[in-house]
Amino acid sequence: MTIESVTVGVCSLLNQLGSWFNYINWSATGTMISGLSTLVVAVLTVFLVRENRLLRKAGNSPRIVAHFEVHPDGNGGLNLALSNVGTGPALDVSFSFEYDDEDFKNYNIIVDYAQERPPMTMIAQGDKVSFLFAVGFQLFKPKDESISKQLRPFKVKVSWRASNCKQQISEIYSLDVSAYAGLPGMMAKPPLLKIADELCALNKKLASRAGAPLLDATTTEQGRRSVVKGASEDCE
Known part of the structure; x- marks a missing residue:
């Protein structure tokens, strides 16, 4: 294949492409591309709105x-x-x-x-x-x-x-x-409560305290504090 034949082939191809471009309705093509772009934007907007709605719902779903x-x-x-x-x-x-x-x-x-x-x-x-x-x-x-x-x-x-x-x-x-x-x-107490109890034990007034520990059972309707007996620490 000579350089002259390659040159002739390329020129022929360019001529054919030029003829094809001449037949294209660029106005209609531009309108179609613009329509497709609008459609793509609309689809993306719908997905974004849906995702935002799901995120808001997920962020406000108490249980x-x-x-x-x-x-x-x-x-x-x-x-x-x-x-x-x-x-x-x-x-x-x-x-x-x-x-x-x-x-x-x-x-x-x-x-x-x-x-x-x-x-x-x-x-x-x-x-x-x-x-x-x-x-x-x-x-x-x-x-x-x-x-x-x-x-x-x-x-x-x-x-x-x-x-x-x-x-x-x-x-x-x-x-x-x-x-x-x-x-x-x-029935074990948290460490801080154990420390508080040990400090209270230093008070001589509590040295003779006996019986089961008390739990607060006061309701909002009561005018004074109400307690109930808990489990004794030495009970089985």
Whole structure:
């Protein structure tokens, strides 16, 4: 193949391309490209709006969980807690018990489980409301063993709503005290409380104190402090 033949071939190809470009309607092509660009922008906008909506929803999705927790003072107290483990504040939080009345009356339960309460205004993200449910060992000491030998599992229904939603969300949690049966160290106090107790022991007025430790059971309706006996540290 000579240089002259290659040159002729290239010139022929350029002529054909020039003829093809002459047939192109550049006005229509520009309109089509502009339309495609608009469509692409619209699709991207829809995806961005959707993602932003999902992010806002994920950032405002509170969830209230009902669960037991050991009383921070130790001494065998068992609290019932409502914890917000979701994202965002939970508003209008309410709870109620679903229980066997005969079984509950068979134990020394401190909280008034039959009382109807208005909803709480808010439980912030990561916060909780915790209150004394009973002294743990008493839930395994029935008044009448023919009814039950330990408190049977019961349910707590919790309702709340997100700040940007009027619809209530409800969950039902099953709580079982048998999960705490036989666990050692349940009555142990946190280190700071142990130190406080040791400092109090230096006071001669407390040297003769005997009996089981006391747990605060005061309600908002009472005009004076109310306490209940916890588990004795030397009990088996």
